[in-house]
Amino acid sequence: AGAGAGAGGGGLFGDLLGGPGGGPEGAAPAPGGGAAGAREALMGATRAVREAGRAGRPEEALRALAALARAGVEPDLLAATAAVEACLAAGRADLAQGAFDELFECGGRGGRLVADERAYGVLAGGYGCLCPPLWSSVDLTLERMRRQGLEATAATYNAVLRACMQQGDTERAVDTLERMEAAGVEPDDQTLEIVRKKRILRSMVKKRLL
Numbered sequence: 001a002g003a004g005a006g007a008g009g010g011g012l013f014g015d016l017l018g019g020p021g022g023g024p025e026g027a028a029p030a031p032g033g034g035a036a037g038a039r040e041a042l043m044g045a046t047r048a049v050r051e052a053g054r055a056g057r058p059e060e061a062l063r064a065l066a067a068l069a070r071a072g073v074e075p076d077l078l079a080a081t082a083a084v085e086a087c088l089a090a091g092r093a094d095l096a097q098g099a100f101d102e103l104f105e106c107g108g109r110g111g112r113l114v115a116d117e118r119a120y121g122v123l124a125g126g127y128g129c130l131c132p133p134l135w136s137s138v139d140l141t142l143e144r145m146r147r148q149g150l151e152a153t154a155a156t157y158n159a160v161l162r163a164c165m166q167q168g169d170t171e172r173a174v175d176t177l178e179r180m181e182a183a184g185v186e187p188d189d190q191t192l193e194i195v196r197k198k199r200i201l202r203s204m205v206k207k208r209l210l
Contacts, residue, residue, distance in 0.1 A: 038073045046079040053086025058095050061086035065099075074112065075103065081119045088126030093134060096126060106144065117152065120145040121159040128163025135172065138163070154180075154188045161194045170198055177204050 045068040052061035065075050065083045075083075080103040087096035100123055104115040124141040127134040138160060145152065157180045164173035173195065180187065187205045195201035 041068060041071065041073045042076060042079060045073075045075070046082055049079060049082045049086055053082065053089050056090045058087040058090040058092045062095065062099060065103075077113060077116060077119065080104065080111075080113055081122055084119065085122045085126065088122070088129070091130055093127060093130060093137065096123065097137075106148075115145075115148065115150075117145070117150055117156055120150065120152075121156045124156065125159030125163050128160055129166055133163065133167050133169075152183065152185065154185055154191055157185060158188075158190050158194055161191065165194055165197070170201065173198070173201050174204070177201065181208065 045064050048064040049061040052058070052064060061083050065079060068075060068079070080099070083103070084096050084100050087093075087099060100115070100119075101110050103111040104113050104119065105111060120141055124138045124145075127137040127141065142152065142156070142160075145156070157176060160176050161173055164170070164176060177187075177195075187208055192202065192205045192209065195205055
């Protein structure tokens with residue numbers, strides 16, 4: 001199944017559009033102007049997704065993406081990741097995982113898009129920032145990333161560390177830094193900034209930065 005089919009047909013996106021054949025009010029019309037029109041529609045949908053996310057309306061963000069696909073324009077990585085991020089910002093882990101599974105390819109299922117490190121980092125970090133945090137989902141997301149053949153860099157570990165600090169979970173932050181070291185991933189200046197308020201964590205990072 002392609003991303004266009006997943007985002008505009010059945011499943012999560014089909015439900016949000018009111019089912020097959022239906023659609024929300026103000027659904028995006030089919031773009032004109034060929035490739036230029038498609039790019040314009042995609043940019044507009046991405047803006048709408050982000051605005052809905054900032055307003056705490058994840059269903060609206062997903063409708064914007066689904067309407068885009070229904071109009072014949074496939075969401076790209078930027079728009080898809082923004083939709084997942086909007087769901088997590090609103091505390092809707094169910095919508096976030098559903099969107100991720102429909103938009104991104106996994107084992108021959110899902111959409112046509114191939115998730116990059118940022119998409120996985122958004123999902124993993126977002127799970128950790130929920131209240132209560134879903135640490136098991138963080139671990140499953142990172143494992144799925146590894147199965148896809150993507151190696152986590154400091155950016156992914158920083159996303160998880162940021163969640164640990166937000167939750168006040170020093171033990172998990174220590175574990176994350178230890179995993180980072182075991183994987184041979186060097187911390188960066190952002191890592192140090194994230195953990196700077198905790199002496200034990202700051203010391204661990206500084207030791208590796210020297």
